[in-house]
Amino acid sequence: MLVQAKPLEELLHRIFIGVGSNDHEARIVAHHLVDSCLVGHDSHGVIRTLPYVKAVKKGEMHANVRPQTLFENDTMFVLDGGHGFGQVAALEATNRAIAKAEKSGLAMYTLRHSGHCGRLGAWAELAAGAGQATIYFANSVRPGGAQIAPFGGSDRRLNVGPISLGMPVKGADPIVLDISTASVAMGKVRLARNQGTKLREACIIDANGDLTDDPFALDGPPPGALLPFGGHKGYGLCVFTDLFAGILTGAGADYRGEATGWYPINNVMAIHINVSMLGDLDAFSREVLDYASWVKDSPPQNADQPVRLPGDVESENRRLRSERGIEIDKTTLDQVLEAARMTETPPSFIEAVRATA
Template identity: 40%
Template sequence: MRIIDHEVLRAAAAALIEAGGSSPEEAGVVARHLVEANLAGHDSHGVGMIPRYLQNAAAGVLHPGRTGRVVADAGVMIVIDGEQGYGQVIAKAATETAIARARETGAAVLALRNCHHMGRIGSYGEQVAAAGQVGLMFVNVTGSPSLVAPHAGFDPRFSTNPICLSFPGADGAPPVIFDAATSGVALGKCRVAMNKGEPMAEGLLIDAEGRPTTDPGVMFAEPQGALLPMAGHKGYGLALFCELLAGALTGAGTSQPGNPRSDAILNSMFAIVIEPGRLVDTAWLAAETRALLDHMRSSRSAPRQPVLIPGEPEIAARAARRAGGIPIDDTTFGQLRAAGLAAGMSAARLDALGLDLQP
């Protein structure tokens, strides 16, 4: 295990992504997004994704330098095709477009399709909340094979299909950010557990025969196992609506077998952004929000286990990791170094970036 300062890790990540064909500006945006995911405690969506990104760029299923194309723009409705460019870059810009449109018209409906992996969807919810707006975001995955079985099923039929709901904080308080996969766990968390040699919790995975297991390796074996939806039929219903909204309604396509599959990680997002002042007095809204959150926190709980508001665990993780560094397991560290070498970086350059062989 290595503990790496977040700025050192960000610089190393940017250099790796630039070696994969990105401009320094693009590499900086993607690297910052990934390291912010690590800082927030979501290592599944952090720098460990870089080897896959560079492989996809080399294979021609990720296209560095593409910034997306506006397909339709009419009133509150905006349709953007990401053209398989870096999702972190395109989704950030598309979210900013939706924020500006909602400020102008009161609301914006964004259909963003065909982006390479968008990363941690909560970052776009935070972007909306920082503008004082409300966000509802639904994401599906096309391109790569399905990972999650429907409720009562054994065979994968869709991916982890995250949902992000964001609400601005009251009077300068942190926003409320609910960001979760509709599966019981994200695939990236299985990768992290496998790299660390750790089992998963019960009730998250089944093997290829439909038997419950705690072995994360079933998700990387042939034949592959499956993730289970969170909360049984409830998570399944939410995941299905991610397919309908982010897949069908955006025009991107869903997980049905008539659509092509490859090794790409293609995300599409259906988002609604709302300017709350068009609906309600903002002073009243701030007071009501504050009172509600205080009411949640006032509940009795177990010792040293206070009731938290969605988004607060990430705030605590950021503070701890900014001060103490980001842990990177040895397997992930080796994968990052190998990805750099495969992209043509010298061993000396990787050593200088902190991706050296010696701890």
């Protein structure tokens, strides 16, 4: 069903207030989840609502926790998220890094022990709005929590390792790459289960060692494993998400042991570059736009599929879904409504969403 963003965001805001968040925190998390749906990253959108609520109720994530600063100088800082909502920690970290890079030209931070930070590309977009290029590596470590098989291997050893890269373009949408180093993000596996569809390709090694596109084969029982994207190349990038976002941050990359069922904790390493300190931002942006135009002018292999740059699809989705609404499958909507019941959210907020369908 199609629903409008504003009443959906208000419903999520009330749900997170119901689980214990203050108004400010609930606004940040609700906005981020709905915005992820608007840009087409449904895997990081409202489908996360029920898992977040359950994680807070089980004590795996905590409401109203601000990250603690463990180290800071003019260009670097280290944060501990204290298992609070990751969107809150990531927003604070991004804003602080923007301020440092604005002054010093460069900023680098690590964030560890944070709740799920959501769509990494959102933070790259925020920094791009301040004229900064960015590099993000993240991992999600917990005992028994590996999801990806190493290149040439057959069982789970690695995390799904998201990476995001952002480039500002003055007066235009930024160029933002936001990917998982798995062949398909875990959120998209969950989404396929909810929608009753197969994955776009056979990218899971099932318990028998066979490739399959069945999203249920990943968890089994017995469990299977995701493949990294791009063979040994994606595998290499995945390894560095654990090295940079896991071991370098102090959070580690130890996936040994039995699965705990705990909601994943995120760790992030980020670098911000103030483009204006490398040259004139206007001239820089003109060159980027000229380059982008040249790349996208390549004759498409399929006439109905023009060449795009990273971030183009998200920008197109935002414009389209802001006008038409967000498509939510029945299973995902039922899960959001379950979260509303668990948090005693007033029925009027649910009815406001249904009224826009």
